[in-house]
Amino acid sequence: MMRIVILALLPAIAVSAWFYGPGVFFNTIVAVIVALGTEAIALRLRGKPVTATLSDGSAIVAAMLFAFSLPPLCPWWVTASGMVFAIGLVKHAYGGLGYNLFNPAMAGYVLVLVSFPDLMTGWPAPDIGDLDYQRPGFAATLQYCLTGQFPDALTLDAITRATTLDSVREGLGAMRTMTEIRMNPVFGDFGGAGWEWVNNFVAMGGGALLLLGIIRWHTPAGVLGGLLGMAGFFWILDPEVSASPGLHLFSGGAMLGTFFIATDPVSSPTTARGRLIYGAGIGMLTYIIRSWGSYADGVAFAVLLMNMAVPLIERWTRPRIYGRPA
Amino acid sequence: MSAQPLVVPGQSVRCGEPIAAPTTAGHPYIHASIAGRVLDIGLYPIAGSRSPVPCIVIERGDRDAVWDGYAVQPDASLLSRGAIRQQIAAAGIVGLGGALFPTVEKLDSAGEAPQLLLNGAECEAYICCDDMLLRERAERIVAGGRILRAALGAELCVIAIKTDMPEAGMALLEARDAAADPHIVISTVTAKYPAGGERQLIELVFGREVPAGGLPADIGVICQNVGTAAAVADFFLAGRPLISRVVTITGGGIARPRNIEARIGTPIADLVELAGGYAGTPERLVMGGPMMGIALSDDSLPISAATNCVIAATMGELGEASAELPCIRCGLCVEACPAALMPQELLKAVRDENTARLETLGVSECIECGACDYACPSHIRLAGRFHAGKQMLATTQLSRQQANVARARFEARNRRLAAESHAQPENAVDHEALQALLARRRQRDPEKAD
Numbered sequence: 001m002m003r004i005v006i007l008a009l010l011p012a013i014a015v016s017a018w019f020y021g022p023g024v025f026f027n028t029i030v031a032v033i034v035a036l037g038t039e040a041i042a043l044r045l046r047g048k049p050v051t052a053t054l055s056d057g058s059a060i061v062a063a064m065l066f067a068f069s070l071p072p073l074c075p076w077w078v079t080a081s082g083m084v085f086a087i088g089l090v091k092h093a094y095g096g097l098g099y100n101l102f103n104p105a106m107a108g109y110v111l112v113l114v115s116f117p118d119l120m121t122g123w124p125a126p127d128i129g130d131l132d133y134q135r136p137g138f139a140a141t142l143q144y145c146l147t148g149q150f151p152d153a154l155t156l157d158a159i160t161r162a163t164t165l166d167s168v169r170e171g172l173g174a175m176r177t178m179t180e181i182r183m184n185p186v187f188g189d190f191g192g193a194g195w196e197w198v199n200n201f202v203a204m205g206g207g208a209l210l211l212l213g214i215i216r217w218h219t220p221a222g223v224l225g226g227l228l229g230m231a232g233f234f235w236i237l238d239p240e241v242s243a244s245p246g247l248h249l250f251s252g253g254a255m256l257g258t259f260f261i262a263t264d265p266v267s268s269p270t271t272a273r274g275r276l277i278y279g280a281g282i283g284m285l286t287y288i289i290r291s292w293g294s295y296a297d298g299v300a301f302a303v304l305l306m307n308m309a310v311p312l313i314e315r316w317t318r319p320r321i322y323g324r325p326a
Numbered sequence: 327m328s329a330q331p332l333v334v335p336g337q338s339v340r341c342g343e344p345i346a347a348p349t350t351a352g353h354p355y356i357h358a359s360i361a362g363r364v365l366d367i368g369l370y371p372i373a374g375s376r377s378p379v380p381c382i383v384i385e386r387g388d389r390d391a392v393w394d395g396y397a398v399q400p401d402a403s404l405l406s407r408g409a410i411r412q413q414i415a416a417a418g419i420v421g422l423g424g425a426l427f428p429t430v431e432k433l434d435s436a437g438e439a440p441q442l443l444l445n446g447a448e449c450e451a452y453i454c455c456d457d458m459l460l461r462e463r464a465e466r467i468v469a470g471g472r473i474l475r476a477a478l479g480a481e482l483c484v485i486a487i488k489t490d491m492p493e494a495g496m497a498l499l500e501a502r503d504a505a506a507d508p509h510i511v512i513s514t515v516t517a518k519y520p521a522g523g524e525r526q527l528i529e530l531v532f533g534r535e536v537p538a539g540g541l542p543a544d545i546g547v548i549c550q551n552v553g554t555a556a557a558v559a560d561f562f563l564a565g566r567p568l569i570s571r572v573v574t575i576t577g578g579g580i581a582r583p584r585n586i587e588a589r590i591g592t593p594i595a596d597l598v599e600l601a602g603g604y605a606g607t608p609e610r611l612v613m614g615g616p617m618m619g620i621a622l623s624d625d626s627l628p629i630s631a632a633t634n635c636v637i638a639a640t641m642g643e644l645g646e647a648s649a650e651l652p653c654i655r656c657g658l659c660v661e662a663c664p665a666a667l668m669p670q671e672l673l674k675a676v677r678d679e680n681t682a683r684l685e686t687l688g689v690s691e692c693i694e695c696g697a698c699d700y701a702c703p704s705h706i707r708l709a710g711r712f713h714a715g716k717q718m719l720a721t722t723q724l725s726r727q728q729a730n731v732a733r734a735r736f737e738a739r740n741r742r743l744a745a746e747s748h749a750q751p752e753n754a755v756d757h758e759a760l761q762a763l764l765a766r767r768r769q770r771d772p773e774k775a776d
Contacts, residue, residue, distance in 0.1 A: 001703065056651070098652035216657075270657035270670055319666040321688040322525065323538035 002057030004214055008205035009064055009260065015201045016068065019126040019194035022138050023072030026145040028064055030076045034083040035063035042092035058097050059087055065105035065260055069253060069300065070112070073122030073141065073160065075148035081115070082108035102307045103267045106300040113300070119148075125161035125186065126194025135159070164192025164251045165296040168243050177240040191250030199255040206259020215263040218272050222279020223258040223286075224249070230287035248287065257282065257299035267307045274310075274317035281306040328353040331367050331382060338363045342567055343393035344418075345382050354428045355418035359569040359589040362387035373594060373627040373636075374613045374620055381628075384591075394565065402562035403476040410477035417561040418568045423524075423551035424614070424632045429558070432550070433477050435543045442480040443531060443542075444471050446487045446494065446552040447515055449522035449695075450615025453635040455572040456552050458585040460487065460494035463556055464501035466563075470555030472507055473562055478548055483510050485552065486531050490517040519617070520695040524549050526664050538691050553634075571631055575601040579608025579638030588629060594636055595625040608638035616644045617696040651704035659698035659708060665691045669698040669708045676715040681722040689715045 017024040039059040043050045066082060086108030094100045113120050122144075124135060136150065136159050144150050150159075162170065164186055171181035181187075188196045209215045231245035248254060253261070262268065262282050269278050282302045289298025320326050329346040333339055339358040346356035362384045369378035396417070402410060415430035423445060444467065448456045460467060471483040485502075487494050495514060502510045515521050515530040525536045528547050536542050542549050553571060560566045569589055576583035581602030588597055594611070598604060612619040613633055622636070629636075637644070659669035667688055675683040689712055696709040 096652065098654050265654050265656040268655070270655050270660050270668060272657075272661075275657075314668075314671070318668060318687075319660070321538065321667060321691050322529070322665040323535045323540070323691055324688060 001214060002061050004212060005061050005209065005260070006057065006064060008208050008214075009061075009068065009202075010205075012198060012201040012205055012256075013064070013068060016072070016198045019198065020072040020124055021136065021141055023074065023122070023124075023136075023141045023145060024067075026076075026142060027067040027070045027072065027074055027079055030079040030145070031063035031067035031070075031083050032060055034080045035059040035066075035087050038084050038087040039092070042088055042096075046092065046096070048096070053097070056097065059091075062086060062091070062104045062108075065256070066108045068256060069105065069109045071120055071122035071160075072124060073136065073144055073156065075119060076145055077148075078112050078116050078119050082112040085111045098266055100266055101310070103261055103264050103303050106261055106303045109300045110304060113295070122156060122160055123163050124159050126192070161186060163296060164195050164247070165290060167192075168247070168251075169290075169296045172241060178243060179240065187247075188250075190244075190246035191248075191252075195252070196250040199250045202255040202259060206255065206263075209259060209263070215259065216272070216275065218275035219262045219268060219279040220258045222276045222281075223262050223283040224279075226280035226283020226285075227254060227287055228283070229280075230284050234287075234291070242291070248290070252290075252297035253299035254286065257286065257303060261299065261303050262306075267303075267310065269310050269313045269317060271314070271317045271319060274313045277313050277317065278306050278310065281309060329356060329380065333364050333367075333382065335364050335366055338387060338391075339384060340391040340393040342565075342569060343395070344416075344567075348428075351431060352428065354420050354426075355416060355567070356382070357418055357567040357569050358382075358384055358393070359591050360384055360386050361389065361391035371623075371627060373622055373629050373633050375630070381591075396561065396565040396567065398565045399562045403472045405476070407477055407479055410473060413561070414477065414558060416567075417557070419554060419557050419561065420568065420631055421551055422553035422557065422571055422631060422634070424634060426630070426632050429550065429554055432543075432548060433474070435541065436478050436480075436548045437543065437546060438479070440478055440480050440543065440546045440548050441532065442471065442475050442478055442483045443528065443547055443549045444474075444483060444485040444552050444555050445522060445524065445527055445549055446485055446491070446498075447522035447527055448488070448634075449520050450617050450619075450635075451519070452576050452637055453574050453615050454576075455574045455585050455634050457491050457494050458574075459553055459556060459572050460491065461497050464494070464497035465504060466556040466559040467552045468498070468501040468505045468507070468510055469563060470557070470559035471510060472505065473558050474548075474550060474555055475509060480548070481509070484513050484531055485510065486513045486515055486527055488517040488521060489514055519697060520664055520693070523664065523693055523695060525693065538688070568631065571629075571633070573597060573629060573633055574635040575638075576635065577608065577612075577637035578640035578643045579604050579606055581605040590631050591628045593626050593628050594622070597629070597636065598625060598638065604638060606640050609641045610637075610639045610644065612637040612639060612644070617700065618694065648705045650706050653702075653704055653706060656703060658701040658703065662697040662701035664695060664697060665693055667692060669702075669712070672712055672715065673706065673708060676711045676718070679718060681719050684715050684719050689719055692716070 013024060013028060036054060036059055039054055040050050043053050063083060066086060070079060086104035090102050090104045090107040091100045136154060140151055140154060167184055167186055168181055186192050190196050191199060210217060227248055228245050231248040234242040235244050262279055269275055285302035285305055286298045289295060289301050328350050329348050331346050333345045339345060339361065341358055341361040343358045344355055345358050348354060365383040365385050367382050370381040371378045411430050411433050419429045420426045421429060446456050446460050471485060475483040485498060498512055502512060513531050520526055521530055524542060528542055528549065529535055532547060534545050537544055557568050570587055571590065572585050573588045574585050575597050584601050586597055586600055611622040611625060613622050613636055614620055615635060619637065653670050653673060655670055663669055672687050672689055675687055692712040694709045694713055698708040702708060
């Protein structure tokens with residue numbers, strides 16, 4: 001099962017690397033190595049079988065999802081600290097696979113996001129041909145990943161560009177209209193240039209998981225419904241001060257959250273009704289944080305907040321037992 | 327002893343002769359299933375029972391010696407309710423769905439104007455004795471249904487089968503048309519397991535749920551197995567008491583799997599032989615279905631009226647236990663549970679031995695069908711643990727009850743002691759007696775008294 005999830009994510013990783021460079025691969029490699037190492041140590045400390053548990057693939061999935069969320073230009077220790085926290089504390093301190101309250105990948109991402117805010121801006125402009133900017137090559141990216149330093153001619157500021165959601169945030173903050181904001185070439189047809197393609201491939205991977213029966217439709221439907229409902233409502237009120245539903249759907253971590261993060265069974269409710277509520281909560285909170293919070297994207301925070309609500313949702317949506325009064 | 331033998335060792339009996347009478351409720355009359363000589367009366371192991379049960383052993387004698395003490399009554403459905411019930415009791419008819427509860431007691435538990443439901447929707451895969459009975463003896467089932475309906479004063483007799491039993495459905499339709507009884511209704515339900523479970527079937531057919539902790543009779547439904555109905559017809563229309571049942575002999579380890587109408591008490595080995603003997607290397611012998619069946623120790627055990635199916639399974643045939651993985655809360659068990667329980671939460675409660683939580687989550691409503699076991703991608707054996715959870719809950723409730731009794735007794739004692747100590751100062755009689763004694767002494771010896 002975990003293997004199929006990994007396979008479903010691979011095309012999206014490839015597309016992300018196509019647009020944002022080899023840093024995507026470096027992040028993934030560092031995350032997977034650190035995740036497996038941390039898991040092995042945690043299992044040894046807990047006196048559990050190491051190889052049998054490592055081969056369940058859950059740590060690799062968490063590492064790949066975490067790495068996928070990171071900016072492509074990211075020093076290794078950022079990746080490593082997020083993974084040690086995610087696997088060691090969020091997962092194993094709570095009892096390991098099946099017992100964690102929070103989604104490990106998102107908890108790790110939020111940890112590095114609030115701990116290293118400056119280092120979490122390493123998004124190069126997408127390689128879509130028509131943008132004039134300096135791109136770090138393979139060697140420069142690797143050097144940055146390993147040392148946190150670029151070769152002399154490059155600086156992080158020179159290479160990176162604001163993400164689509166950052167641009168929307170800053171633009172609206174500066175009282176510009178959406179039409180003006182969208183003049184920026186980082187925008188594509190719906191979301192950000194590059195971003196929308198990455199989201200497309202994530203969605204396709206998610207569709208494959210749905211068709212194969214690995215995930216159920218309830219949670220994704222809830223997330224998309226929640227996000228589209230909020231975005232649609234405010235966009236209809238005034239399209240000049242609110243990003244369009246399409247932009248929300250095809251930017252940032254929307255699709256990853258919908259199909260790969262929110263559908264993590266361990267940290268979601270178990271009933272169909274519960275999953276709809278849970279998904280809708282994530283979608284709505286994502287919109288709220290993106291629009292009125294202090295972070296450009298809100299998927300990770302939304303997921304963690306709804307993780308906290310899972311026991312409550314389970315209680316609300318417990319089905320009426322056969323033969324018992326309502 | 328739950329029954330009184332009517333025969334003694336050495337006595338010869340005819341087939342169908344009553345050989346034991348019940349002494350307590352919950353037990354039926356027993357009839358000799360073959361003619362011969364009584365060898366022994368004592369405790370013997372039988373299929374499906376963990377401990378030995380009282381048995382009467384008969385050595386086969388003259389095959390043609392049939393007891394004819396029961397009259398054939400073609401117009402049985404015109405008899406009074408009481409008369410029919412009395413004869414059903416005499417015929418020793420029990421629920422052939424597996425519960426072995428005397429049919430007469432189930433009929434007596436019905437209120438006024440109940441619905442009669444004949445369950446032909448066998449629960450599990452592999453078991454097809456009811457399907458075969460419906461195909462071959464549909465007219466007997468319909469006839470038995472009419473008699474049972476008369477015994478209950480029920481408006482309708484609903485016969486339920488599953489969508490995957492088309493031949494049985496055709497046979498049943500023909501039999502109903504032949505009987506020309508408008509009170510016989512055929513209902514076809516989904517073949518999804520466990521549709522043939524009593525409570526699930528009642529919900530599917532009548533759209534009503536049996537209340538938790540209650541019986542179908544509480545909502546005016548009396549559910550009988552189709553085999554039971556056929557046994558009723560056999561008794562009234564052929565004068566034959568309950569001495570046989572249809573048994574499915576199947577599994578990868580059986581050469582020619584088939585259904586056999588077998589006398590109660592037949593050793594399983596004889597039935598296997600009739601089914602062509604063993605084939606390949608059977609690994610396990612199971613009585614019942616693959617989901618809820620019970621393992622059998624060997625094939626020398628005799629069948630009981632509850633033995634609907636014997637499976638000789640080959641290696642891996644019944645999805646032998648793979649290693650359990652952690653629960654990842656995928657929710658497939660929640661989807662699968664026919665009682666709308668949350669098995670993954672119950673699992674936690676069982677592990678924590680949290681009886682309060684077991685009660686809230688409804689462990690007692692688990693029918694142990696094993697649908698969750700089957701659905702679980704982590705191969706967690708859930709239903710077995712819920713069985714343990716039920717016992718845990720029962721033990722707690724019992725000790726709570728005992729604690730309540732002990733507390734009540736303790737409080738009563740305290741009250742009694744308090745009442746006695748209150749009574750002390752008011753015990754003026756003693757004071758007066760003492761004064762009187764002293765007065766007498768003073769009179770006798772005035773100087774000494776002071």
